[in-house]
Amino acid sequence: MEKLAIHGGKPVRSTPMPPRIMFDKTEKQAATRIIEKTMTGNQALDRYGGIEVDQYEKEFAGFFGRKFATAVSSGTAAIHSALASLGLEPTSEVITSPITDTGAVMPIIFQQCIPVFCDVEYETLNPSPESIKERITKKTGAIIVVHLAGMPARIDQICKIAQKHDIPVIEDCAQTHCAKYKGKLAGSFGTLSAFSLMSGKHTTSGGQGGMVLTDDENLYWNAKRFADRGKPFNSTEETNLFIGLNYRMTELEAAIGRQQLKKNKKIAEKRRKIYKQIMEGFKQELVAFRIVEAIPDSEPDPWFLFVHVQKDKLKAENQILAQALQAEGIPVGKKYIIPIYQQKWFKEKNTFGTSKFPWSLPYARKIEYEHCCPVAEKALENHMTLYIHEGYGNKEAEDIINAFKKVENFFLK
Ligand SMILES: Cc1ncc(COP(=O)(O)O)c(C=O)c1O
Numbered sequence: 001m002e003k004l005a006i007h008g009g010k011p012v013r014s015t016p017m018p019p020r021i022m023f024d025k026t027e028k029q030a031a032t033r034i035i036e037k038t039m040t041g042n043q044a045l046d047r048y049g050g051i052e053v054d055q056y057e058k059e060f061a062g063f064f065g066r067k068f069a070t071a072v073s074s075g076t077a078a079i080h081s082a083l084a085s086l087g088l089e090p091t092s093e094v095i096t097s098p099i100t101d102t103g104a105v106m107p108i109i110f111q112q113c114i115p116v117f118c119d120v121e122y123e124t125l126n127p128s129p130e131s132i133k134e135r136i137t138k139k140t141g142a143i144i145v146v147h148l149a150g151m152p153a154r155i156d157q158i159c160k161i162a163q164k165h166d167i168p169v170i171e172d173c174a175q176t177h178c179a180k181y182k183g184k185l186a187g188s189f190g191t192l193s194a195f196s197l198m199s200g201k202h203t204t205s206g207g208q209g210g211m212v213l214t215d216d217e218n219l220y221w222n223a224k225r226f227a228d229r230g231k232p233f234n235s236t237e238e239t240n241l242f243i244g245l246n247y248r249m250t251e252l253e254a255a256i257g258r259q260q261l262k263k264n265k266k267i268a269e270k271r272r273k274i275y276k277q278i279m280e281g282f283k284q285e286l287v288a289f290r291i292v293e294a295i296p297d298s299e300p301d302p303w304f305l306f307v308h309v310q311k312d313k314l315k316a317e318n319q320i321l322a323q324a325l326q327a328e329g330i331p332v333g334k335k336y337i338i339p340i341y342q343q344k345w346f347k348e349k350n351t352f353g354t355s356k357f358p359w360s361l362p363y364a365r366k367i368e369y370e371h372c373c374p375v376a377e378k379a380l381e382n383h384m385t386l387y388i389h390e391g392y393g394n395k396e397a398e399d400i401i402n403a404f405k406k407v408e409n410f411f412l413k
Contacts, residue, residue: 006324018396023256027256034251052258053254060211071205071254072211075174080247091361091362094113099376102345104146115340117135118373126151132162144169151292151294151302152186152298170193173194176303179300193214196209202271204257221235274392278400282307289310289404307332307384320411330386
């Protein structure tokens, strides 16, 4: 049997995977145009000194077929502004997935609301509609639905459940900029949707950025106000209306983001192609590893790939498998994350001083978090992550399949 690289053998891939190149001359020209404007002495970098952020908002909303957009400084800021726009009472419950970024959960705490975790679907690790339904109470104020790793969640089903109870849905599209479900783009279903535009995502507005979309004019104004310290936009008041933060996007970021938006569809097409190629290869060649499939009637926009590991067929744990694959030159991770409710900050309720707000507030319903999402825990144990991007071609797909084959052959029971 061929020796694994981890044991001193020759790796399947000895050259690094191609770096992800997101920008070309279009972003360079857009950024240069803004910098040149600053040389004439005007307020060219702030959104109120130019037109780039306004235009980016219009174009972004147009892409998703939504009426209103508010550009902000990060995906976390987008989730926070979307949530704040709803004006929920403290101790309201917000249902969300335990398999998500902390940036989608911490805003719930900042709004003095209580996170309630729904379990996930084992295959995609996305929020389960049935579990969401079970966890709705009289105190539920919102549901945040993540489309994880570019795989659409069952968003129409979730929206139907939410509508029955008159609960707003926020789609978290941080990892999904151009995925479709039943012919509609993810991000066009919920009451609001929130995007991250940091540079690791499908498209970026520079280093960091975010966007909030909605068709509801009141929510739009609230999100916009919140993202600028409660300024009285669309109001006759002279002073600020409520507390908020300064989450404004800059002109430079928006100028870059506008160029990136034009590339969104192409990026998704290329990522889908590489995803399908790797998935087919796995189906034909492997028995213990499987690439996670998107739900029927959907077109994913893969960000990274979840690889299902059939543990009973292998002699090694994920950590060893990941090390072996990395040594073969393949960018994998042994596990995506630890469920949010098992993370230190959450378990210890490290929030505002020693107060343990919002959990310790009067009227907060006591929530039992320990092992509250068993499917999520099991799914995380049985899935590894495989990092891909739109710059990968046939050679990268082949190397990935061959490396997994080599590692599988070695560790197969
Ligand atoms: C699902 C999800 N939501 C929210 C965020 C937060 O976005 P940002 O890092 O831009 O603040 C991320 C970031 O990775 C994410 O993956």
